[in-house]
Amino acid sequence: MSGAAGAVGSLTGQLSKLKGATTIGIAGGPVKCKYLTETLGYDYAIDYKNENVETRLKEIAPEGITRYMDNVGGTVSDAVFANARNFAKVAICGSISEYDDNWVGLKNFNMILMRRITVTGFICSDHMDELQEAKTELLELFKSGKISFKEDIREGLENYVDVVNLLFSGGNDGKLILKINDA
Numbered sequence: 001m002s003g004a005a006g007a008v009g010s011l012t013g014q015l016s017k018l019k020g021a022t023t024i025g026i027a028g029g030p031v032k033c034k035y036l037t038e039t040l041g042y043d044y045a046i047d048y049k050n051e052n053v054e055t056r057l058k059e060i061a062p063e064g065i066t067r068y069m070d071n072v073g074g075t076v077s078d079a080v081f082a083n084a085r086n087f088a089k090v091a092i093c094g095s096i097s098e099y100d101d102n103w104v105g106l107k108n109f110n111m112i113l114m115r116r117i118t119v120t121g122f123i124c125s126d127h128m129d130e131l132q133e134a135k136t137e138l139l140e141l142f143k144s145g146k147i148s149f150k151e152d153i154r155e156g157l158e159n160y161v162d163v164v165n166l167l168f169s170g171g172n173d174g175k176l177i178l179k180i181n182d183a
Helices: 007-018 030-038 053-060 074-082 124-143 157-169
Strands: 024-027 044-047 065-070 084-092 118-121 151-155 175-179
Touching: 007 024, 007 065, 024 030, 024 053, 030 044, 044 053, 053 074, 065 074, 074 084, 151 157, 157 175
Parallel strands: 024 044, 065 084, 084 118, 151 175
Antiparallel strands: none
């Protein structure tokens, strides 16, 4: 999972772990990586700010990555594609590292062909017919203590730009929410 300490990555990792997967979370900074392993139950955490992701993936998964949930894109995804096993499956849910004017795309795009990787875009609105069932299941898992989540609530509409920029710098801690009033 890239963006593993964020709202999507943290939930995806926990659900994967409940299904029996070995989970590797990629996040920025030692505090977030500790949260992944000690609180969320990830098997491994890679700090992309202080470690070489490609090298660490080779160490952790010498046989290759079989599944990848991509929230980040860019160099992190390049490292995963370089370490993918034949017939790996990739779900792309975001590419926040490239939501600016510096889009570079994947350098290891050819690995999709060479390793016969299946890549699928995942947009929540494509699954609206499953929303109620998912909400019910997630609430049950939360109430039973099998999953958890963290919210980072900031206040004030006047802080909108600074709050959104936290997503790009990794300065948020969990699901980033901007509270604009007390209603």
